[in-house]
Amino acid sequence: xxxxxxxxxxxxxxxxxxxxxxxxxxxxxxxxxxxxxxxxxxxxxxxxxxxxxxxxxxxxxxxxxxxxxxxxxxxxxxxxxxxxxxxxxxxxxxxxxxxxxxxxxxxxxxxxxxxxxxxxxxxxxxxxxxxxxxxxxxxxxxxxxxxxxxxxxxxxxxxxxxxxxxxxxxxxxxxxxxxxxxxxxxxxxxxxxxxxxxx
Numbered sequence: 417x418x419x420x421x422x423x424x425x426x427x428x429x430x431x432x433x434x435x436x437x438x439x440x441x442x443x444x445x446x447x448x449x450x451x452x453x454x455x456x457x458x459x460x461x462x463x464x465x466x467x468x469x470x471x472x473x474x475x476x477x478x479x480x481x482x483x484x485x486x487x488x489x490x491x492x493x494x495x496x497x498x499x500x501x502x503x504x505x506x507x508x509x510x511x512x513x514x515x516x517x518x519x520x521x522x523x524x525x526x527x528x529x530x531x532x533x534x535x536x537x538x539x540x541x542x543x544x545x546x547x548x549x550x551x552x553x554x555x556x557x558x559x560x561x562x563x564x565x566x567x568x569x570x571x572x573x574x575x576x577x578x579x580x581x582x583x584x585x586x587x588x589x590x591x592x593x594x595x596x597x598x599x600x601x602x603x604x605x606x607x608x609x610x611x612x613x614x615x
Contacts, residue, residue: 426456429553430516431528432500432509435462436474437483437608439586439600441579445528445555448576450493453526453553459497459516460484463507475613477501486603510542513549525550526571531563538566590614 429449435442438460446458462480465472474480481498488494499515500507509527516525527550529537534554540546552571554563558578565571586596591614597605608614 425522427453427524427526428520429455429458429526429528430461431458432461432463432512434474434583435460435480435484436583437586437600437604438487439581439583441581443487444577444579445574446494448574449526449528449553452574455526457493457495459495460488461497461500461512463500464504465506479613483604483607486607487601508541510546513546517549526553528553528555530555531557531560534563534565537569587614
């Protein structure tokens with residue numbers, strides 16, 4: 417089922433990030449959100465450039481998109497949305513959310529956010545508007561205390577399957593010649609090996 421076929425009164429999860437590369441932690445978070453919030457679907461939205469990582473040089477957009485498409489193949493509830501990559505420049509959440517509001521005006525939008533970013537929400541571009549347009553779904557870090565959302569932001573914390581793995585750890589393992597087979601989907605691990613990326 418494609419995004420264009422989703423119903424009007426739907427509940428949609430929006431999952432932004434670098435996905436450099438996408439890993440099993442991302443997929444478990446999306447599945448937990450789908451189940452716990454009874455979402456109709458989850459859109460994975462790779463960023464061109466995060467405003468919080470101005471010096472980071474992620475893998476090329478087409479590579480990260482390919483990883484996402486491989487990882488999500490066969491999942492009817494998951495979509496890859498390349499709008500931020502198509503827009504180029506720094507990726508601001510509010511621009512993406514406005515586009516979803518335009519396309520799906522009756523949908524309930526849920527933005528997935530890592531617990532480590534919650535305290536910074538009031539500094540995000542057009543934060544007051546963002547707080548009105550979406551509910552936030554906080555992704556807990558394994559072993560950390562729950563992080564409350566600052567007012568006026570609304571939402572909840574995911575129970576989920578907290579997995580202490582990060583894209584930076586995966587890139588470091590690849591560089592060190594260590595396997596990543598149980599950290600990323602099999603097709604992504606094979607593509608990383610074949611492309612000699614992150615070395």
